[in-house]
Amino acid sequence: MELRAVRCFVEVADAGTVTAGAERLGVGQPAVTRQIQQLERQLRIRLFDREDGRLRLTSAGRDVLPVARRLLRQAEDVSTAARGVAAGRLQHVRLVAPGTTRDDVLAPWVATWGADAPLPRIDEAQVDGIYQTLRRGADLVVAPVAPPRDFASSIVAELGLWAYVAPTHPWASREGIDLTELADADLLLLERSFHARRIFDGSMNAAGLGVEPTAQFGSPVVAQAVAASGRGVCVLTDDPRFGLVPLAIHDNEGRALTVRLHAAWQRGHHAAATLERLAGDLASFTRERYGRGR
Known part of the structure; x- marks a missing residue:
């Protein structure tokens, strides 16, 4: 089925005559007639009856018309999307x-x-x-x-990779902490599948320090919640929650871990x-x- 034939059908249905439909399409009347006849043969139904020099949609034509309109809209959507793709746009x-x-x-x-x-x-x-x-x-x-x-x-x-402590923690008034101090703290760390944990472990190893967490978590939110309860220091990159105080973590050369x-x-x-x-x-x-x- 050609979209050109479907478009001819819709235009003629809207205009009421082949002549008016052809004018809308900017093509000759015989070409429009052929397109509609071809569509009727393909669909095996009659779309129009002629009455007093005008065309009247048959019952089948009335049923097909909204589907034909939808098909043309979808075809236009495809064309619009393709033009956007060609122009490098994203919907x-x-x-x-x-x-x-x-x-x-x-x-x-x-x-x-x-x-x-x-x-x-x-x-x-x-x-x-x-x-x-x-x-x-x-x-x-x-x-x-x-x-x-x-x-x-x-x-x-x-x-930044941060050490978060509760407001009541002795470190809460500080702005930063070094790895040596963290090595002696009650560490609440993410599981090793988290990249932040790998960065922290790597920095500790480079400083010759071992990592022995008090607890490990699969959720940064839960880690922060436990830190907020005063159970230790959590280390992560997430935004702070539960009123926790962030401390920048510095390596042995004074550089902040990021x-x-x-x-x-x-x-x-x-x-x-x-x-x-x-x-x-x-x-x-x-x-x-x-x-x-x-």
Whole structure:
């Protein structure tokens, strides 16, 4: 079935005559007649009856007409979407990030988007293998590990790794803490699947210090809740909750521990330029929200 024939049918039905329908379409009357006859043969129904020099829709024609209108609208939607793809635009964008990054970075960022921005979907994925989601339909991945070199990428944030303590903790009046002091503390740490935990363990090992947590958690929120109850010091990159006080963690050379966030996308993505602009906007957002290291 050709869309041209369907369009002729709809225009003639609206205009009431073949002549008027042909004028609307900007084609000759014989061509319109042939298109409608061809459509009737394909559908095996009669669409019009002639009455007093005008065309009147048959019962079958009245049933088919709304479906034909819907088909033309859908065809136009396809054309519009294809033009957007060709121009590198995105109507929808699928973002993928670990849970902490999703909740503390991407969700607040998306909240600043306008109505003309792509409609976002944000999925959670574990750090290990997260960039493989770009080959399974994700548009933009934001993660605390560097992507493989075959992806386009940029650094969008450098977030602090914090030691959180309750307001009643002896350290609560301080601004920072070093690794040696933390080694003797009651540590409430995330499980080793979290990149923040790996950064902390690596820094402790580099300083010649062992890591013996009092407890380990699969949820940053629960870790903070336990710290807020006065049971120890939790170490993570998440935004503070429950009134916890953040302390910057410094290595033996006095440098603050941080976690870099990378944004990555497929180099051959039809909207690669748009994704690059989104990554730049995310970098601007994190600088304004956190500054360097927060």
